[in-house]
Amino acid sequence: MYNSRKKPMEETPEEITVIWSCTSDTCKGWMRDNFAFSAQPTCSLCGSVMEKSEKKLVVLVNSSFPPTKSS
Numbered sequence: 001m002y003n004s005r006k007k008p009m010e011e012t013p014e015e016i017t018v019i020w021s022c023t024s025d026t027c028k029g030w031m032r033d034n035f036a037f038s039a040q041p042t043c044s045l046c047g048s049v050m051e052k053s054e055k056k057l058v059v060l061v062n063s064s065f066p067p068t069k070s071s
């Protein structure tokens, strides 16, 4: 069955993204590295220490955010 390889147009691009994931086994908390505001963030759900990890995520297309400009 190879005819299902063709993917629909709405396929969203994904990339391996650096994230922080909660070290608690019972917690699924994680955040994107660019959303972390400190070098060692803590989980916003349970307050546990977070560890750096990687996750395949849909690429964020943030059109409202202006590109880096030298001002």
Ligand SMILES: [Zn+2]
Residues within 6 Å of the ligand: 022, 023, 024, 027, 028, 029, 043, 044, 045, 046, 047, 048
């Ligand atoms: Zn947590």
